[in-house]
Amino acid sequence: xxxxxxxxxxxxxxxxxxxxxxxxxxxxxxxxxxxxxxxxxxxxxxxxxxxxxxxxxxxxxxxxxxxxxxxxxxxxxxxxxxxxxxxxxxxxxxxxxxxxxxxxxxxxxxxxxxxxxxxxxxxxxxxxxxxxxxxxxxxxxxxxxxxxxxxxxxxxxxxxxxxxxxxxxxxxxxxxxxxxxxxxxxxxxxxxxxxxxxxxxxxxxxxxxxxxxxxxxxxxxxxxxxxxxxxxxxxxxxxxxxxxxxxxxxxxxxxxxxxxxxxxxxxxxxxxxxxxxxxxxxxxxxxxxxxxxxxxxxxxxxxxxxxxxxxxxxxxxxxxxxxxxxxxxxxxxxxxxxxxxxxxxxxxxxxxxxxxxxxxxxxxxxxxxxxxxxx
Amino acid sequence: xxxxxxxxxxxxxxxxxxxxxxxxxxxxxxxxxxxxxxxxxxxxxxxxxxxxxxxxxxxxxxxxxxxxxxxxxxxxxxxxxxxxxxxxxxxxxxxxxxxxxxxxxxxxxxxxxxxxxxxxxxxxxxxxxxxxxxxxxxxxxxxxxxxxxxxxxxxxxxxxxxxxxxxxxxxxxxxxxxxxxxxxxxxxxxxxxxxxxxxxxxxxxxxxxxxxxxxxxxxxxxxxxxxxxxxxxxxxxxxxxxxxxxxxxxxxxxxxxxxxxxxxxxxxxxxxxxxxxxxxxxxxxxxxxxxxxxxxxxxxxxxxxxxxxxxxxxxxxxxxxxxxxxxxxxxxxxxxxxxxxxxxxxxxxxxxxxxxxxxxxxxxxxxxxxxxxxx
DNA sequence: TCGCAAGCCTGAACCGGTTTAGAGCTCTCA
DNA sequence: TGAGAGCTCTAAACCGGTTCAGGCTTGCGA
Numbered sequence: 001x002x003x004x005x006x007x008x009x010x011x012x013x014x015x016x017x018x019x020x021x022x023x024x025x026x027x028x029x030x031x032x033x034x035x036x037x038x039x040x041x042x043x044x045x046x047x048x049x050x051x052x053x054x055x056x057x058x059x060x061x062x063x064x065x066x067x068x069x070x071x072x073x074x075x076x077x078x079x080x081x082x083x084x085x086x087x088x089x090x091x092x093x094x095x096x097x098x099x100x101x102x103x104x105x106x107x108x109x110x111x112x113x114x115x116x117x118x119x120x121x122x123x124x125x126x127x128x129x130x131x132x133x134x135x136x137x138x139x140x141x142x143x144x145x146x147x148x149x150x151x152x153x154x155x156x157x158x159x160x161x162x163x164x165x166x167x168x169x170x171x172x173x174x175x176x177x178x179x180x181x182x183x184x185x186x187x188x189x190x191x192x193x194x195x196x197x198x199x200x201x202x203x204x205x206x207x208x209x210x211x212x213x214x215x216x217x218x219x220x221x222x223x224x225x226x227x228x229x230x231x232x233x234x235x236x237x238x239x240x241x242x243x244x245x246x247x248x249x250x251x252x253x254x255x256x257x258x259x260x261x262x263x264x265x266x267x268x269x270x271x272x273x274x275x276x277x278x279x280x281x282x283x284x285x286x287x288x289x290x291x292x293x294x295x296x297x298x299x300x301x302x303x304x305x306x307x308x309x310x311x312x313x314x315x316x317x318x319x320x321x322x323x324x325x326x327x328x329x330x331x332x333x334x335x336x337x338x339x340x341x342x343x344x345x346x347x348x349x350x351x352x353x354x355x356x357x358x359x360x361x362x363x364x365x366x367x368x369x370x371x372x373x374x375x
Numbered sequence: 376x377x378x379x380x381x382x383x384x385x386x387x388x389x390x391x392x393x394x395x396x397x398x399x400x401x402x403x404x405x406x407x408x409x410x411x412x413x414x415x416x417x418x419x420x421x422x423x424x425x426x427x428x429x430x431x432x433x434x435x436x437x438x439x440x441x442x443x444x445x446x447x448x449x450x451x452x453x454x455x456x457x458x459x460x461x462x463x464x465x466x467x468x469x470x471x472x473x474x475x476x477x478x479x480x481x482x483x484x485x486x487x488x489x490x491x492x493x494x495x496x497x498x499x500x501x502x503x504x505x506x507x508x509x510x511x512x513x514x515x516x517x518x519x520x521x522x523x524x525x526x527x528x529x530x531x532x533x534x535x536x537x538x539x540x541x542x543x544x545x546x547x548x549x550x551x552x553x554x555x556x557x558x559x560x561x562x563x564x565x566x567x568x569x570x571x572x573x574x575x576x577x578x579x580x581x582x583x584x585x586x587x588x589x590x591x592x593x594x595x596x597x598x599x600x601x602x603x604x605x606x607x608x609x610x611x612x613x614x615x616x617x618x619x620x621x622x623x624x625x626x627x628x629x630x631x632x633x634x635x636x637x638x639x640x641x642x643x644x645x646x647x648x649x650x651x652x653x654x655x656x657x658x659x660x661x662x663x664x665x666x667x668x669x670x671x672x673x674x675x676x677x678x679x680x681x682x683x684x685x686x687x688x689x690x691x692x693x694x695x696x697x698x699x700x701x702x703x704x705x706x707x708x709x710x711x712x713x714x715x716x717x718x719x720x721x722x723x724x725x726x727x728x729x730x731x732x733x734x735x736x737x738x739x740x741x742x743x744x745x746x747x748x749x750x
Numbered sequence: 751t752c753g754c755a756a757g758c759c760t761g762a763a764c765c766g767g768t769t770t771a772g773a774g775c776t777c778t779c780a
Numbered sequence: 781t782g783a784g785a786g787c788t789c790t791a792a793a794c795c796g797g798t799t800c801a802g803g804c805t806t807g808c809g810a
Contacts, residue, residue, distance in 0.1 A: 017766055028790045033768055043788060063507040064442045065766030069795050073439070075487070075509075084473035084695050088466030089678040094490075098459035101490040105500070110509050112450070113488040115469075115476045125480070132438040134450075134485050248682050277679060284684035303464040304652060304679065307627050309659035320459050392796055403760045408798055418758060440796030444765050 016057045025053040036061060067133070075110040076100075076330060077135035081122040081142065087115060089248050089274045091302045092319050093141075099323025100139070107331060123152055130156045137330050139163065140182070143218040150180055161185055161330040163322065164218055165341070183339040185326045188346035189219060189299070190226035192315030193269065195349035196297045197230035199313075200267045203357045205295060208239050209265035211254040211275055213246040220246070223271050223299070240265065244275065251275025255282040259294070266358040267295035273302040273314055280308055280354065291356030301350055310353030317347045391432045400428040411436060442508070450485040451475075451705060452510035456497040456517065462490060464623050464649045466677045467694050468516075474698025475514070482706065498527055505531045512705045514538065515557070518593040525555055536560055536705040538697065539593055540716070558714040560701045563721035564594060564674070565601035567690030568644065570724035571672045572605035574688075575642045578732045580670060583614050584640035586629040586650055588621040595621070598646050598674070615640065619650065626650025630657040634669070641733040642670035648677040648689055655683055655729065666731030676725055685728030692722045 022029040027046060035042045035050040042050075053059075067073050078100070080093060087093060097111065104111055112135050116122045126149065129135050137159035140149055143166050153160050159182070166180040200208050210227045213220030224241060231239045242257065244250035251270060255278065258265055270276035276298030280290065288294045290310055298305060298314035305312035325342055333339040397404040402421060410417045410425040417425075428434075442448050453475070455468060462468060472486065479486055487510050491497045501524065504510050512534035515524055518541050528535050534557070541555040575583050585602045588595030599616060606614045617632065619625035626645060630653065633640055645651035651673030655665065663669045665685055673680060673689035680687035700717055708714040 019766080029767080030769075030791080031789060034789090037768085041788060046788080060506055062443075062766050063509065064439070064446070064448070065795090066768080067795095068437075068439045068443045068766080068797085069768045071439070071795075084470045085678055087469040087473060088694075091463030093469065094462040095459045097488065098462060098490045101488075105489065105491070105496075108503075108507075110487050110504075110507075111489070112485050113472065113476075114480065114486070115473045116480070121480075128483075129485075131435055132483075132485075134438065248678050252682050274679070278682040281682045281684040281686075303460055303623050304649070307623050307653040307656045308683070309656040311656075319463075393798095394796080404797080405761075405799075406759060409759090412798085416758060421758080437796050440765090441798080442765095443767085443796080444798045446765075 015062075016059045018059070018061065020057055021050065021053045021059050024057060025050045071133065072136050073133055074108060075112050075135050076104060076327070077112045077114070077126075077129050077138040078141070079114045079116060079122055079125050079129070079138065081116050081119060083117055084115070086245075086247055090246070090272065090300075092300065095319035096141070096323040096326075099320035099325075100327045101323075102320075103324050103327035103331070109331070119148070123148060126152055126156065126158070130158055137161070137334050139326055139330065140166075144216050145218065145221070147218075150182070154181060159330065159333050161326050161333065161339075163326060167218060183329050183333055183341055185322065185329050185342045185344065187317060187322060187344045189223060189315070189317070190346075192299060192317075192347040192349055193223050193226040194230040194233075196269050196299075196313075196315060197227060197234060199349060199351070200269070200295060200297065200355060201234040201236060203267075203295065203355065205265075205267040205358055206236055207263065207265040208236065208267045208269060209258050210239065210241040211251055211258070211268060211270045211279065212241050212243050213271040215243055217246070220271065227269060244271075246272055246275065248274045248278045252278035252282050255279035259283070259286055259288070264294075266293075267297075267355065270296065270298050273298040273300045273305050273312060276312055276314065276354075277304060277308055280312070289359075290354055292359045295355035295358070297349075297355050299347075306352070308354075313352045313355040314350055315347045316350045318344070390437075391434045393434070393436065395432055396425065396428045396434050399432060400425045446508065447511050448508055449483060450487050450510050451479060451702070452487045452489070452504050452513040453516070454489045454491060454497055454500050454504070454513065456491050456494060458492055459490070461620075461622055465621070465647065465675075467675065470694035471516070471698040471701075474695035474700075475702045476698075477695075478699050478702035478706070484706070494523070498523065501527055501531065501533070505533050512536070512709050514701055514705065515541075519591050520593065520596070522593075525557070529556060534705065534708050536701050536708065536714075538701060542593065558704050558708055558716055560697065560704050560717045560719065562692060562697060562719045564598060564690070564692065565721075567674065567692075567722040567724055568598050568601040569605040569608075571644050571674075571688075571690060572602060572609060574724055574726070575644070575670060575672065575730060576609040576611060578642075578670065578730065580640075580642040580733055581611055582638065582640040583611065583642045583644060584633050585614065585616040586626055586633070586643060586645045586654065587616050587618050588646040590618055592621075595646065602644060619646075621647055621650065623649045623653045627653035627657050630654040634658065634661055634663070639669075641668075642672070642730065645671065645673050648673040648675045648680050648687065651687055651689065651729075652679060652683055655687070665729055667734045670730035670733070672724070672730050674722075681727070683729075688727045688730040689725055690722045691725045693719070 018029045018032050022032045031042060032050050035047045063074060100111060114125045116125050140160050140162045143162060143164050147166055150166055162180060162182050162184045164186045165184040197208060212224040215221045242254040244254050268279055270279055276296055279296050283290055283294050290296060298312045301314045301316035305314050322344060325344055329339045329342055393404045393407050397407045406417060407425050410422045438449060475486060489500045491500050515535050515537045518537060518539050522541055525541055537555060537557050537559045539561045540559040572583060587599040590596045617629040619629050633643060643654055645654055651671055654671050658665055658669050665671060673687045676689045676691035680689050697719060700719055704714045704717055
């Protein structure tokens with residue numbers, strides 16, 4: 001009885017099917033299916049015989065056939081609505097995807113990725129993913145106010161997990177409560193902003209500016225609100241906020257604008273690291289010393305943050321863990337029909353060198369023109 | 376005759392199938408299939424009637440059923456063998472993927488993405504993608520010497536496109552010529568390195584170092600050879616090369632090592648931008664002025680390059696266009712069974728501020744303090 | 751007028767699984 | 781002893797397309 005190992009598929013002629021296994025085990029193909037999906041109604045002996053036959057033949061059920069009869073695709077989708085530049089600048093997605101993959105791969109699930117430039121293409125993509133039955137569920141990132149994707153996914157009946165808790169959905173006929181029906185996996189990012197402001201205020205900064213992300217994005221406006229709250233709590237005068245689109249270029253432009261004012265801020269809180277790094281560059285270009293003349297904090301703790309000069313004081317997030325948690329939640333949702341919301345540990349401030357005590361504490365900003373103030 | 380637009384699927388009950396269309400058009404389902412895939416043997420009238428029926432019912436053929444009977448998946452795969460950190464630091468893949476997507480989406484093809492940490496997982500992933508019939512072809516990036524993926528893909532019979540021309544395959548039984556059977560889409564990256572060295576030499580640099588990528592990667596060793604050649608052509612003494620793994624951290628460490636020598640280089644050519652940016656940080660930290668005390672060039676022209684200080688002189692590559700070209704080539708390969716190699720325009724040097732004339736031309740390292748040379 | 755080819759079309763097999771109705775058997779309990 | 785329950789298992793339908801063998805018309809040349 002030569003038990004050939006699975007690897008020996010020998011004849012490249014025809015792939016082995018469930019029928020081959022059934023014949024070899026001397027049962028019907030239906031029973032093979034039952035055994036494989038370990039469902040009740042198969043005697044232990046038969047089950048063993050069937051599994052052995054499958055092993056010997058090196059048989060794996062055809063995903064395609066399974067897909068057709070079960071109407072599932074065993075794949076999850078991620079649609080990223082960003083321009084290539086925005087995507088490239090921000091390491092969030094690569095890390096997030098790596099986290100997702102680390103959960104999906106062992107489960108035999110694949111990830112279908114789409115990158116689309118605008119909202120119209122984004123919605124169209126969800127529609128076609130569903131129409132083609134490409135995916136069984138999707139990840140929803142970069143939540144926006146009154147996000148059109150949520151009613152769309154409800155309409156399409158596609159399971160989803162949101163990265164963060166959606167808010168500001170206007171109630172619709174289908175969704176009178178205005179609440180998202182999808183589980184949310186969230187990381188509190190307000191604490192990091194709060195800590196940043198507290199830290200800066202504690203160092204003696206009185207004029208702190210905020211280079212915010214797009215207010216149409218939930219995390220953009222949330223961080224902005226956290227900033228305002230923290231500023232108020234710290235008893236600082238009103239502090240300036242500039243809204244951007246989260247892009248590097250916008251971060252540079254905002255920094256330039258802030259620093260060219262009569263009374264420039266002595267510290268800037270950036271809503272993400274790429275903008276903070278651009279801000280660092282602008283400050284250097286203007287001849288400012290960091291953190292002497294200007295303190296800078298970022299958000300995300302991207303890989304670069306540690307290696308720019310001075311190393312960026314920033315808020316550390318963990319996109320890979322977020323990806324893992326989101327993937328697990330989505331799988332659970334699909335398996336049990338529901339899954340609880342999940343809150344990951346809040347993002348905390350990581351202190352490095354880009355923020356420090358201002359050279360002159362409160363009075364006025366150091367003169368900007370010449371690089372060296374007095375000395 | 377109410378022609379309901381496709382969008383009106385009304386009854387969410389049962390999805391429309393090819394049978395519904397056949398009935399409505401008064402033909403057999405076989406003929407519908409023929410008409411849809413416009414194959415000969417369908418009269419113009421029938422074809423028109425069938426397409427109209429399909430339109431009226433808003434019918435799209437089921438991808439799953441098509442997959443089962445045609446044994447195709449209408450999806451392409453990309454397996455990225457990088458750690459999350461490496462992936463996140465380098466915007467190559469996001470841009471590349473965006474380019475790929477821009478070609479795939481209109482064709483109704485999807486992209487299946489896998490991120491794996493090591494070579495073993497990488498090879499396993501290709502195997503399971505094929506076993507599951509998830510993809511009809513794959514992109515092969517980050518080519519290595521004697522790349523094990525090439526014989527594997529040949530064995531699996533999976534169409535592929537290589538990013539760059541593979542070399543150094545040892546001949547095997549199946550592949551006695553040792554040549555890759557897959558079309559290659561390449562960008563000459565040696566010109567950029569050559570230009571970098573020429574540019575630096577032209578500015579008066581005599582001691583130019585190279586922080587190279589991993590020599591096990593084809594582009595790593597190719598850039599290194601280009602560097603050596605260019606150095607020789609410029610008549611410079613032997614120049615130092617440090618091999619790294621392309622990571623930011625390694626770039627920083629290499630820079631530190633180079634600059635701590637008795638006779639440090641006056642210019643460093645980095646094999647990618649993340650390392651160059653880290654180099655910039657180290658130089659600043661050591662109190663060096665750039666480009667007065669140290670000139671730096673990078674490779675790739677990532678988004679950050681323009682916004683660091685000083686803006687990075689680097690070699691511009693176009694990953695998105697590479698992605699487009701690779702996707703088109705892969706589609707052509709799958710359609711016609713073969714596709715020609717394609718060479719994209721060579722990457723060229725983009726001059727910004729991070730490289731300049733050394734403060735003191737040849738003799739020794741310049742004094743570090745002042746930033747303005749003479750003017 | 752017949753034979754034959756070409757064009758159009760149908761019916762059925764097929765892809766490789768899942769699922770369901772029900773057959774056959776054994777066991778239990780009245 | 782016989783009805784009914786419970787278990788194991790089979791056969792066949794089904795998912796929704798593609799593909800192929802062959803049937804029916806029609807037209808043309810012999």
